[in-house]
Amino acid sequence: MPELPEVETVRAGLEPHVLGRRISSAQVYRDRAVRRQDGGPEAFAALLAGRTIGQVVRRGKFCWLTLTGPDGVPEDYALLVHLGMSGQMLVKTSDAGTEGHPHLRVRLQLEEGTQLWFVDQRTFGYLSVEDLVPTVDHGPGGFAGQDVAAALVPLAVAHIGRDLLDPALAPGTGARRELNRRLRAGRRGIKRALLDQSLISGIGNIYADEALWRTKVHYDQPTDRMSAARIEAVLEAAIEVLAEALAAGGTSFDALYVNIEGVSGYFARSLNVYGREGLPCKRCGTPILREKFMNRSSHFCPVCQRRR
DNA sequence: ACTGCGTCCTGGGGGC
DNA sequence: TGCCCCCAGGACGCAG
Numbered sequence: 001m002p003e004l005p006e007v008e009t010v011r012a013g014l015e016p017h018v019l020g021r022r023i024s025s026a027q028v029y030r031d032r033a034v035r036r037q038d039g040g041p042e043a044f045a046a047l048l049a050g051r052t053i054g055q056v057v058r059r060g061k062f063c064w065l066t067l068t069g070p071d072g073v074p075e076d077y078a079l080l081v082h083l084g085m086s087g088q089m090l091v092k093t094s095d096a097g098t099e100g101h102p103h104l105r106v107r108l109q110l111e112e113g114t115q116l117w118f119v120d121q122r123t124f125g126y127l128s129v130e131d132l133v134p135t136v137d138h139g140p141g142g143f144a145g146q147d148v149a150a151a152l153v154p155l156a157v158a159h160i161g162r163d164l165l166d167p168a169l170a171p172g173t174g175a176r177r178e179l180n181r182r183l184r185a186g187r188r189g190i191k192r193a194l195l196d197q198s199l200i201s202g203i204g205n206i207y208a209d210e211a212l213w214r215t216k217v218h219y220d221q222p223t224d225r226m227s228a229a230r231i232e233a234v235l236e237a238a239i240e241v242l243a244e245a246l247a248a249g250g251t252s253f254d255a256l257y258v259n260i261e262g263v264s265g266y267f268a269r270s271l272n273v274y275g276r277e278g279l280p281c282k283r284c285g286t287p288i289l290r291e292k293f294m295n296r297s298s299h300f301c302p303v304c305q306r307r308r
Numbered sequence: 309a310c311t312g313c314g315t316c317c318t319g320g321g322g323g324c
Numbered sequence: 325t326g327c328c329c330c331c332a333g334g335a336c337g338c339a340g
Contacts, residue, residue, distance in 0.1 A: 002334090003334095061334075061335095082334080082335085083334090084333085084334060084335085085332070085333050085334065086332090086333095122332085122333085124333075124334060124335080125334090156335095195334090197334085197335075204333080204334070205332095205333065205334090253332090294333095295333080296332080296333055296334095297331090297332085297333090
């Protein structure tokens with residue numbers, strides 16, 4: 001469930017706790033949590049020990065911490081964090097014990113007391129120390145927290161498209177027109193396109209359903225049969241709903257998504273269609289339907305959102 | 309090249 | 325009470 005607003009809430013929350021702090025050690029409690037790591041858990045811990053944390057950057061649902069070596073020189077690698085379905089980054093004081101926390105996967109000990117916990121029940125999330133490389137599209141490296149001129153991203157992020165809240169994607173820019181064109185280019189439904197993180201990043205299942213409800217578009221509407229203006233409306237609605245959710249601290253249905261202090265966001269109460277199967281559409285009163293699509297649930301109003 | 313499906317994983321909840 | 329199946333879904337790998 002962590003999509004852009006949830007990941008950004010975590011990123012912004014982490015920033016003041018980790019900027020300029022030195023990592024003294026890292027403990028991996030579940031190898032799967034570092035499954036992408038070249039060299040495994042040992043390499044993971046060795047690459048982090050003694051490094052100082054620089055910027056905390058996010059692009060879409062990916063977040064990473066840049067690192068500086070013991071000699072003060074920036075490393076050409078970064079600590080990547082992906083929360084997956086149920087990942088959490090929690091800031092703890094140094095005396096917090098790890099007993100009785102069955103889902104604690106990785107712990108970072110920072111100097112001067114703080115601990116960072118990566119907790120993840122469903123283990124779809126991961127941490128890894130990865131080389132920084134140029135992005136495929138040479139767009140800005142990250143949206144939040146990074147000097148845009150740097151434009152370097154961890155390897156796993158190289159093919160990830162621009163962040164939906166990236167200022168470079170403002171209406172009327174060349175990047176925005178290019179995105180609109182690429183969205184309409186393929187033969188596929190609009191929701192599939194919105195969820196394709198290599199085109200545009202940050203949208204997940206919940207906010208895709210919400211943006212499509214707001215613009216009265218069916219989730220499987222073929223994009224090549226949509227006008228540029230219609231695509232623009234969907235993008236604007238997506239940006240709107242992401243910004244509103246971010247202001248509310250994200251969407252939480254249960255304790256699986258929380259901020260760095262373990263507190264839930266409150267956007268769930270503002271959802272218009274996601275999770276409302278059988279309840280009346282807030283526009284026309286028709287019961288909301290839920291259909292299986294792409295191995296997940298799509299919620300929509302069968303009257304407001306017709307395929308054309 | 310592009311599209312779309314299966315897989316990974318855990319715990320909660322409903323039905324019988 | 326216990327068991328089984330379904331459900332949540334981000335991103336990747338691979339088949340067609």
